[in-house]
Amino acid sequence: MNTMMSETTPAFGVLLVNLGTPDSPSASDVKRFLKQFLSDPRVVDLNPLIWKPILNGIILNTRPAKVAKLYQSIWSDEGSPLMVISQRQREKVASLLQEQLGQAIPVELGMSYGNPSLASGLDKLKQQGVERVVVLPLYPQYSCSTVAPVFDAIAAEFKDWRDIPETRFNKEYYQDPAYIEALASSVRAHWNEHGQADVLLMSFHGVPVRYVNEGDPYQAQCQATALLLAQALGLKDEQWKLCFQSQFGKEEWLTPYTDKLLESLPEKGVKSVDIMCPAFAADCLETLEEISIGGKESFIESGGESYRFIPCLNDNEPHIELLAKLVTEQASKWVSA
Numbered sequence: 001m002n003t004m005m006s007e008t009t010p011a012f013g014v015l016l017v018n019l020g021t022p023d024s025p026s027a028s029d030v031k032r033f034l035k036q037f038l039s040d041p042r043v044v045d046l047n048p049l050i051w052k053p054i055l056n057g058i059i060l061n062t063r064p065a066k067v068a069k070l071y072q073s074i075w076s077d078e079g080s081p082l083m084v085i086s087q088r089q090r091e092k093v094a095s096l097l098q099e100q101l102g103q104a105i106p107v108e109l110g111m112s113y114g115n116p117s118l119a120s121g122l123d124k125l126k127q128q129g130v131e132r133v134v135v136l137p138l139y140p141q142y143s144c145s146t147v148a149p150v151f152d153a154i155a156a157e158f159k160d161w162r163d164i165p166e167t168r169f170n171k172e173y174y175q176d177p178a179y180i181e182a183l184a185s186s187v188r189a190h191w192n193e194h195g196q197a198d199v200l201l202m203s204f205h206g207v208p209v210r211y212v213n214e215g216d217p218y219q220a221q222c223q224a225t226a227l228l229l230a231q232a233l234g235l236k237d238e239q240w241k242l243c244f245q246s247q248f249g250k251e252e253w254l255t256p257y258t259d260k261l262l263e264s265l266p267e268k269g270v271k272s273v274d275i276m277c278p279a280f281a282a283d284c285l286e287t288l289e290e291i292s293i294g295g296k297e298s299f300i301e302s303g304g305e306s307y308r309f310i311p312c313l314n315d316n317e318p319h320i321e322l323l324a325k326l327v328t329e330q331a332s333k334w335v336s337a
């Protein structure tokens with residue numbers, strides 16, 4: 001029992017969830033992280049009799065060393081960018097909720113893979129006397145490969161609890177006006193500082209086409225976000241494009257692929273691009289290395305002249321306000337927030 005537990009039960013607690021990141025950029029920690037992540041059938045749904053030998057025999061013997069080098073290129077003194085930003089988000093959401101509600105609301109972090117685990121986040125909330133939990137996966141667009149595993153992991157953890165908390169689960173927020181406005185204001189701030197490029201690329205994380213054909217609404221939600229953002233910014237059709245990044249494996253993923261698009265744009269006369277990653281709530285390997293560094297190299301090598309990366313919403317004020325709003329909307333079913 002936590003001796004710091006207050007005498008009154010908190011109105012509710014919050015679990016902020018993201019995908020996770022390795023503990024360090026060493027090949028062995030990257031391997032441990034990839035093994036857990038890529039063993040989740042929600043992420044790679046191939047028949048385990050086929051997938052396990054490929055994963056254990058090939059991928060986990062080759063990919064960790066390669067990916068560890070990429071992680072080393074973005075790692076800071078404080079740690080993995082995804083972890084550092086997630087911790088700041090946790091602190092800021094907690095203090096904003098306290099300010100708005102006039103009482104301390106426990107907010108904990110849980111990662112789907114790696115540390116801190118979802119189970120440890122839930123346990124910390126329990127130790128603080130929380131009896132009602134709002135789970136907020138930090139993915140604006142729902143995908144069976146990201147949001148559903150959060151639900152699975154929470155349900156699996158509760159199997160071991162005698163008394164489970166009342167739980168509200170925020171499935172998605174891809175068209176929430178506050179999300180669209182937070183994205184739009186980050187683009188406007190970038191334009192004010194650097195000027196506006198020929199085209200704004202909205203690069204979303206990809207998923208296999210098959211997942212969408214089998215019912216994952218992810219692609220439609222990305223399209224809805226992109227259209228709403230373009231409208232909020234007053235962009236004409238030729239001034240923005242949606243694309244999908246971070247393909248993995250041999251299957252067909254959602255198109256257009258960001259890397260191929262970047263290579264093709266200069267010959268079509270597009271010499272300058274602004275690029276953002278609206279599916280990521282925090283900058284991470286996929287945005288800082290693949291898009292900010294790698295994307296720039298391929299665009300400039302293909303004849304592009306100016307390539308500017310717009311950071312994710314991270315811990316900026318409109319984003320923290322959005323996250324607090326999503327939480328209080330869920331919690332208002334219990335308390336008048």
Ligand SMILES: C=CC1=C(C)c2cc3[nH]c(cc4nc(cc5[nH]c(cc1n2)c(C)c5CCC(=O)O)C(CCC(=O)O)=C4C)c(C)c3C=C
Pocket residue numbers: 019020021022034038043044063067080082139143145146205206207208218248279280283284285286
């Ligand atoms: C294997 C298939 C993968 C699917 C499907 C997938 C979906 C998906 N992922 C994110 C967000 C993140 N992905 C991150 C890392 C990462 N993703 C995959 C593979 C799939 N992702 C791998 C193998 C990795 C590890 C790095 C690598 O080996 O390339 C991360 C964390 C990055 C970090 O900084 O640690 C995030 C965040 C979304 C939003 C998404 C589907 C919508």
Ligand SMILES: [Fe+2]
Pocket residue numbers: 205246
């Ligand atoms: Fe991913």
Ligand SMILES: [Fe+2]
Pocket residue numbers: 246286290
């Ligand atoms: Fe990647």
